[in-house]
Amino acid sequence: GENVEQHPSTLSVQEGDSAVIKCTYSDSASNYFPWYKQELGKGPQLIIDIRSNVGEKKDQRIAVTLNKTAKHFSLHITETQPEDSAVYFCAASMTNAGKSTFGDGTTLTVKP
Amino acid sequence: DTEVTQTPKHLVMGMTNKKSLKCEQHMGHRAMYWYKQKAKKPPELMFVYSYEKLSINESVPSRFSPECPNSSLLNLHLHALQPEDSALYLCASSQVLRGAIPLHFGNGTRLTVT
Numbered sequence: 001g002e003n004v005e006q007h008p009s010t011l012s013v014q015e016g017d018s019a020v021i022k023c024t025y026s027d028s029a030s031n032y033f034p035w036y037k038q039e040l041g042k043g044p045q046l047i048i049d050i051r052s053n054v055g056e057k058k059d060q061r062i063a064v065t066l067n068k069t070a071k072h073f074s075l076h077i078t079e080t081q082p083e084d085s086a087v088y089f090c091a092a093s094m095t096n097a098g099k100s101t102f103g104d105g106t107t108l109t110v111k112p
Numbered sequence: 113d114t115e116v117t118q119t120p121k122h123l124v125m126g127m128t129n130k131k132s133l134k135c136e137q138h139m140g141h142r143a144m145y146w147y148k149q150k151a152k153k154p155p156e157l158m159f160v161y162s163y164e165k166l167s168i169n170e171s172v173p174s175r176f177s178p179e180c181p182n183s184s185l186l187n188l189h190l191h192a193l194q195p196e197d198s199a200l201y202l203c204a205s206s207q208v209l210r211g212a213i214p215l216h217f218g219n220g221t222r223l224t225v226t
Contacts, residue, residue, distance in 0.1 A: 032212035043114060043202050043217035044155065051212065089154055093211035098143070098168060100215065102154035 002027040004092050006103025013080050014111055021106045023090035024072040030092040033066060033073045034100070038087045047088075048075070080110045115139055116218035118203050124224045127193060133221045135186040135203030141216070143167075143209035144186040146178060147202040149220070155202055161186060162209035193225045 003026040013019050023033075031052035036044035050057045050064045050073065057064050061080075066073040077084055087107050093100040116137045125131050135144065143162050147155035160168035161180040175197075177189040186203055200220040206213050 034214055036215075036217075041219070043116075043204075043219045044215075045114070045217065046214045049214060087152075095210060095212040097211040098160055098162070098209045099157055100211070105152070105154055107152075 002030055002092055002094075002101040004090060004101045004103045006090050006106060008106060009104065010107045010109075012109045012111065015080060015082060017080055019075075019077045019080050019084070019108055019110075021075045021088055021090070021108070022072060023074070023092075023103050024070075025092040025101075026071065027092070027094070028068075028071065029094045030101075031095060032093050033064070034091050034093075035062075035064060035075050036089045036091065038089065038105075040086075044089055077108075080108075082110050082112050084108060085110045114216070114218055116203055116205055116216050118201075118218035118221050120221060121219070122222045122224075124226060125190065125193065126226055127195070129193075130189070130191045132190065133188040133201055133203075133223075135188075135218055136184055137203075137205045137216070138184055139205065139216065140183075141205035141207050142183060143206045144180060145204040145206075145215065146176075146186070146188050147204060147217075149200040149202055155204075155217075159188075160209060167209055190223075193223075195225050198223055198225045 034049035038044040090103040091100040146158040179187040204215040
């Protein structure tokens with residue numbers, strides 16, 4: 001089955017700095033890569049996603065890049081703010097499968 | 113606020129109790145999921161319903177019993193749980209049961225088994 005590895009497990013940055021979280025996947029059939037943000041006491045919420053026919057996608061301060069050849073994708077957050085502090089999960093899935101495989105999560109702390 | 117509503121937010125139960133977790137969505141989604149999440153871990157899939165029929169059971173112990181009364185509601189009935197079942201139970205939905213589409217999560221029920 002699919003295996004997703006996520007790094008780093010914890011990340012601390014100063015407010016205004018950029019943060020990058022990386023994930024690698026094992027199954028070349030995976031074609032959908034969402035990122036979820038989970039704040040304390042809440043469920044994961046989708047913040048951005050990318051499909052395998054696209055190399056990069058941006059939404060304001062967040063962007064995701066995908067390298068299909070290397071089977072890795074990354075989340076980039078620019079101009080970080082304290083409210084970006086949360087646990088971030090990457091995931092991978094494929095069209096004909098009903099399940100997503102999650103990475104182990106990255107705890108991001110943005111220091112004011 | 114999330115469009116998937118879960119009740120109760122917190123639940124404490126003894127090992128001999130019977131309780132139920134409830135989940136509701138009004139987005140017209142036809143796939144609904146139960147996940148279990150332990151501290152500092154990713155969500156772990158338990159069950160998936162598609163068009164009100166159980167489609168995936170990830171070999172979950174029978175002390176967890178899911179039910180999907182209609183396309184908007186999902187229940188998880190709990191009986192004779194163990195302390196190690198203490199966790200955050202998340203409900204999620206998606207338009208249909210298919211990979212390559214986003215999941216919409218509720219805020220979960222924090223379950224403590226004493």
